[in-house]
Amino acid sequence: xxxxxxxxxxxxxxxxxxxxxxxxxxxxxxxxxxxxxxxxxxxxxxxxxxxxxxxxxxxxxxxxxxxxxxxxxxxxxxxxxxxxxxxxxxxxxxxxxxxxxxxxxxxxxxxxxxxxxxxxxxxxxxxxxxxxxxxxxxxxxxxxxxxxxxxxxxxxxxxxxxxxxxxxxxxxxxxxxxxxxxxxxxxxxxxxxxxxxxxxxxxxxxxxxxxxxxxxxxxxxxxxxxxxxxxxxxxxxxxxxxxxxxxxxxxxxxxxxxxxxxxxxxxxxxxxxxxxxxxxxxxxxxxxxxxxxxxxxxxxxxxxxxxxxxxxxxxxxxxxxxxxxxxxxxxxxxxxxxxxxxxxxxxxxxxxxxxxxxxxxxxxxxxxxxxxxxxxxxxxxxxxxxxxxxxxxxxxxxxxxxxxxxxxxxxxxxxxxxxxxxxxxxxxxxxxxxxxxxxxxxxxxxxxxxxxxxxxxxxxxxxxxxxxxxxxxxxxxxxxxxxxxxxxxxxxxxxxxxxxxxxxxxxxxxxxxxxxxxxxxxxxxxxxxxxxxxxxxxxxxxxxxxxxxxxxxxxxxxxxxxxxxxxxxxxxxxxxxxxxxxxxxxxxxxxxxxxxxxxxxxxxxxxxxxxxxxxxxxxxxxxxxxxxxxxxxxxxxxxxxxxxxxxxxxxxxxxxxxxxxxxxxxxxxxxxxxxxxxxxxx
Amino acid sequence: xxxxxxxxxxxxxxxxxxxxxxxxxxxxxxxxxxxxxxxxxxxxxxxxxxxxxxxxxxxxxxxxxxxxxxxxxxxxxxxxxxxxxxxxxxxxxxxxxxxxxxxxxxxxxxxxxxxxxxxxxxxxxxxxxxxxxxxxxxxxxxxxxxxxxxxxxxx
Numbered sequence: 001x002x003x004x005x006x007x008x009x010x011x012x013x014x015x016x017x018x019x020x021x022x023x024x025x026x027x028x029x030x031x032x033x034x035x036x037x038x039x040x041x042x043x044x045x046x047x048x049x050x051x052x053x054x055x056x057x058x059x060x061x062x063x064x065x066x067x068x069x070x071x072x073x074x075x076x077x078x079x080x081x082x083x084x085x086x087x088x089x090x091x092x093x094x095x096x097x098x099x100x101x102x103x104x105x106x107x108x109x110x111x112x113x114x115x116x117x118x119x120x121x122x123x124x125x126x127x128x129x130x131x132x133x134x135x136x137x138x139x140x141x142x143x144x145x146x147x148x149x150x151x152x153x154x155x156x157x158x159x160x161x162x163x164x165x166x167x168x169x170x171x172x173x174x175x176x177x178x179x180x181x182x183x184x185x186x187x188x189x190x191x192x193x194x195x196x197x198x199x200x201x202x203x204x205x206x207x208x209x210x211x212x213x214x215x216x217x218x219x220x221x222x223x224x225x226x227x228x229x230x231x232x233x234x235x236x237x238x239x240x241x242x243x244x245x246x247x248x249x250x251x252x253x254x255x256x257x258x259x260x261x262x263x264x265x266x267x268x269x270x271x272x273x274x275x276x277x278x279x280x281x282x283x284x285x286x287x288x289x290x291x292x293x294x295x296x297x298x299x300x301x302x303x304x305x306x307x308x309x310x311x312x313x314x315x316x317x318x319x320x321x322x323x324x325x326x327x328x329x330x331x332x333x334x335x336x337x338x339x340x341x342x343x344x345x346x347x348x349x350x351x352x353x354x355x356x357x358x359x360x361x362x363x364x365x366x367x368x369x370x371x372x373x374x375x376x377x378x379x380x381x382x383x384x385x386x387x388x389x390x391x392x393x394x395x396x397x398x399x400x401x402x403x404x405x406x407x408x409x410x411x412x413x414x415x416x417x418x419x420x421x422x423x424x425x426x427x428x429x430x431x432x433x434x435x436x437x438x439x440x441x442x443x444x445x446x447x448x449x450x451x452x453x454x455x456x457x458x459x460x461x462x463x464x465x466x467x468x469x470x471x472x473x474x475x476x477x478x479x480x481x482x483x484x485x486x487x488x489x490x491x492x493x494x495x496x497x498x499x500x501x502x503x504x505x506x507x508x509x510x511x512x513x514x515x516x517x518x519x520x521x522x523x524x525x526x527x528x529x530x531x532x533x534x535x536x537x538x539x540x541x542x543x544x545x546x547x548x549x550x551x552x553x554x555x556x557x558x559x560x561x562x563x564x565x566x567x568x569x570x571x572x573x574x575x576x577x578x579x580x581x582x583x584x585x586x587x588x589x590x591x592x593x594x595x596x597x598x599x600x601x602x603x604x605x606x607x608x609x610x611x612x613x614x615x616x617x618x619x620x621x622x623x624x625x626x627x628x629x630x631x632x633x634x635x636x637x638x639x640x641x642x643x644x645x646x647x648x649x650x651x652x653x654x655x656x657x658x659x660x661x662x663x664x665x666x667x668x669x670x671x672x673x674x675x676x677x678x679x680x681x682x
Numbered sequence: 683x684x685x686x687x688x689x690x691x692x693x694x695x696x697x698x699x700x701x702x703x704x705x706x707x708x709x710x711x712x713x714x715x716x717x718x719x720x721x722x723x724x725x726x727x728x729x730x731x732x733x734x735x736x737x738x739x740x741x742x743x744x745x746x747x748x749x750x751x752x753x754x755x756x757x758x759x760x761x762x763x764x765x766x767x768x769x770x771x772x773x774x775x776x777x778x779x780x781x782x783x784x785x786x787x788x789x790x791x792x793x794x795x796x797x798x799x800x801x802x803x804x805x806x807x808x809x810x811x812x813x814x815x816x817x818x819x820x821x822x823x824x825x826x827x828x829x830x831x832x833x834x835x836x837x
Binding site: 321564607651654657658659663669670671672 | 716720721723727730732734736738739765823
C-alpha cells in the first residue's frame with residue numbers, strides 16, 4: 001500500500017475512534033434520548049469512515065457508512081434507539097475492530113460485511129431486523145432509487161434569503177443559474193482533492209452559491225461519489241460541463257437550469273410536513289455543535305503529542321549515561337575539594353534528579369487504556385450469563401508504566417470474568433438472599449507509595465472456604481491435616497494454583513481451572529502480588545499490587561567471586577549468614593533449616609560456572625528468595641548493597657539466558673546481570 | 683558478493699592474517715574494556731559491555747574462528763558491527779584504517795584456506811601483496827555455522 005507511512009497513524013486513530021464508539025454506545029444504551037451521545041458516536045463513525053476511505057479500505061468504509069446512516073437517522077429523530085439497534089451497532093463495531101486489527105497485522109482489512117450492512121440498512125429503513133434476510137438487494141435498489149429521486153428536488157430546497165436574493169439578481173443581470181450534479185469516478189482516491197479542483201474551475205467561470213453536501217463536508221469526504229452545486233454563470237451549460245470534465249476522475253456532469261419559482265412551489269407543498277423535521281434537525285445540530293465545543297475545550301486543556309516509545313527509550317538511555325558520568329564527576333569533585341566545582345556538581349545532581357522523574361513520568365500512561373474495554377465486556381458477559389451487573393470504575397486516571405499496562409490487561413480480564421461467573425449470583429438467587437437484584441462490580445486503581453493497587457471487588461457469593469478445601473484435598477494440592485492449619489488467606493490463595501476450579505458447572509466464561517493460576521504467574525512476573533479477601537455471602541476482593549514501573553527496580557547487589565549480580569528486592573525474603581556446619585544434605589541436595597522450614601540451597605557459582613577467585617570461607621552469605629510459596633537460598637560471596645537500577649534487555653542476539661532476566665549498568669559504567677529468580681526455583 | 687564494488691573496508695588483524703569488514707556496517711572501534719561475562723552462552727560469546735548505555739554482546743573472533751585465544755594487548759580492539767536490529771562487538775587483535783578494495787581484485791573464497799574452513803569468508807582480495815579476506819557478517823554471527831565448523835574440526 002502506497003499510503004503505508006500513514007498506516008500507523010490510521011491504525012492508532014481508528015482504535016481510538018472504535019474505543020470511543022464503544023464507550024458512547026454504552027452511555028447511549030442507558031440514556032437513549034441523549035442526543036449529545038448520538039452526535040459523539042456519529043462523529044467517531046464519521047471520522048473512521050473518512051480515514052478508511054482515504055486509506056482505501058473499502059469494506060471498512062462501507063460498514064461505517066451504513067452505521068453512520070443509521071446514526072444519522074437517530075440523530076434526526078427518524079429512528080428511536082432500542083436494544084436491538086444497539087446490538088447490531090455493537091456487532092458492527094466489533095467487526096470494525098476486527099478489521100482494524102487485521103490491517104494492523106498486515107492484512108488488507110477486507111471482511112464480509114454484507115450481512116451487517118443489510119441489517120443496518122434494514123434499521124435505517126425502519127424495518128424489523130428479523131424479516132430482513134431475503135430481498136435485500138431489492139430493498140437496497142429501491143432505497144437508492146428513492147434517494148435518487150429525492151435528491152433531484154430536495155438538495156436546494158432550503159435556500160436562505162440571501163441566497164435567494166443573489167439568484168434573483170443574477171437573473172436580472174443576465175446570468176444563468178444552473179444546478180449541477182457531479183459524479184466522481186468510483187476509483188477516485190483523493191475525493192476531496194477532486195472536489196477542490198471542480199470548485200476551482202467553477203469559481204473561474206462563475207460563482208458557487210451553494211453546494212450539497214456543504215463545502216466543509218465535501219472537504220472531509222463526507223459524501224459518496226456525487227455532489228450537487230448551485231452555480232451562477234454567464235457561460236452556457238455545455239461549456240461549463242466541458243470545463244469540469246477536463247478534470248480527471250470525473251465520471252459525469254449533469255447540468256440543468258435552476259428555476260427559483262419551481263423551487264418555491266415545491267417548497268410550499270412540502271412545507272407543512274417538513275417543518276417539524278427541520279426543527280428537530282436544527283436542535284440536534286445545535287446540540288452536536290455544543291458537544292463539539294466542549295470537546296474542543298477538553299483537547300485544549302491537555303495538549304499532547306504522540307511520541308514513539310523507542311524515542312523515550314533512547315532518551316532514557318542517554319539519561320543513564322548522564323547519570324553514570326554524574327557519578328564520576330561527583331567522585332572527582334570530592335577528591336579535588338574545589339568549592340566552585342563541588343557547587344556546580346551538586347546543582348547538576350539536583351537538576352538531573354528532576355530530569356529523571358520527568359523522563360520516568362513520560363513513560364506513564366493512565367490505566368484507563370486498559371479499563372475502558374471492560375464496560376463493554378461486562379455488558380456482554382452479564383447478558384450471556386443472565387445476570388444483572390453494575391460496573392463501577394474508580395481511579396481510571398491512575399498512571400502506570402507503559403510496559404506494565406501492556407501486560408496487565410489479560411489478568412484483569414480473567415479476574416473480571418471470574419467475578420461475574422463465580423462471584424455475582426443470578427438475579428433470583430440474589431433476591432432470595434435479600435440482596436438487590438443488580439450485583440456490583442467495582443474496579444478501582446490507586447497509587448500507594450511506590451506501588452499501584454488495582455482492586456476488583458464484587459458483592460456476590462464470596463468464596464466458600466469448605467468447598468475450596470475439599471477440592472484442594474481431592475485434587476491432592478494439600479492434605480487434610482494441612483487444611484486445618486491454613487488461614488483463610490492461604491485457603492483463598494489455593495484457588496490460584498493450577499488445575500483448580502470450584503465452579504460446579506464448567507462454563508464458557510471461566511471454570512476450566514486455567515486462568516487464575518495464569519493471572520497469578522503474570523502478576524508475579526511483573527514483580528507484583530495478588531491478595532484475596534472474601535466473606536462468604538458478602539463478596540470477594542482481589543487486590544493486585546504492582547510496581548510503578550518495570551524499567552526501574554530495586555535490587556540487592558551481590559558478588560559471586562569477582563562477578564556482580566543483581567537480585568530483585570521483590571523476590572527476596574531476607575538475607576542470612578550461615579556457618580558451613582548448618583548446611584545439611586537431603587537427597588544429595590544442600591539444604592538449610594531456615595526458621596523451621598527446609599530451604600534448598602542454590603550455589604550461584606555452580607549454576608553460572610563462575611571462575612574461582614576467592615578462598616572458600618567457613619561462612620556463607622545466603623539470599624533467601626521466593627517464588628509463590630516456594631523458597632530457595634542463593635549462596636553468594638558478598639552482599640554489596642541495595643540500589644535502584646535501570647532494567648535493560650540483553651538484546652536479541654543472546655536471546656534468553658538461563659537464570660538471567662536482563663542487565664543493568666552500574667555507577668562505575670560496568671554491566672551487571674539481573675537474576676531471574678523465577679527460573680532458579682523449580 | 684553480488685553488489686560489492688570498490689568495497690570500502692576496515693582492515694582487522696586476527697592471528698597475523700588480515701580480514702576486511704564493510705565500512706558501512708561498522709558502528710565504531712572501541713578499546714578493550716571490562717566485559718561482563720554472561721553465563722551459559724556459547725564459548726565465543728565473551729559477555730556484554732556498556733556501549734553508551736546500550737548493553738552490547740561481545741564476540742571473540744579468534745575463538746569464533748577456532749583460533750588459539752591469546753592475552754589481550756594494547757592493540758586489541760572491539761569493533762562494533764551493526765546487524766539488522768542489533769549491535770554486536772567483535773574482539774580482534776588489531777584494527778587498521780580504511781582500505782578501498784577494488785571490485786576486480788576480489789576473488790571468490792577458495793574451498794580451503796589454511797585451517798579456517800569457512801562459510802563466513804565472502805571472498806579474498808589481493809591488494810599490494812597483502813592478502814585480505816572479506817568476512818560474511820551474517821555467517822560470522824550464526825551459531826549454527828560455528829557448530830558446523832567445530833564438528834568438522836573434530837572429525
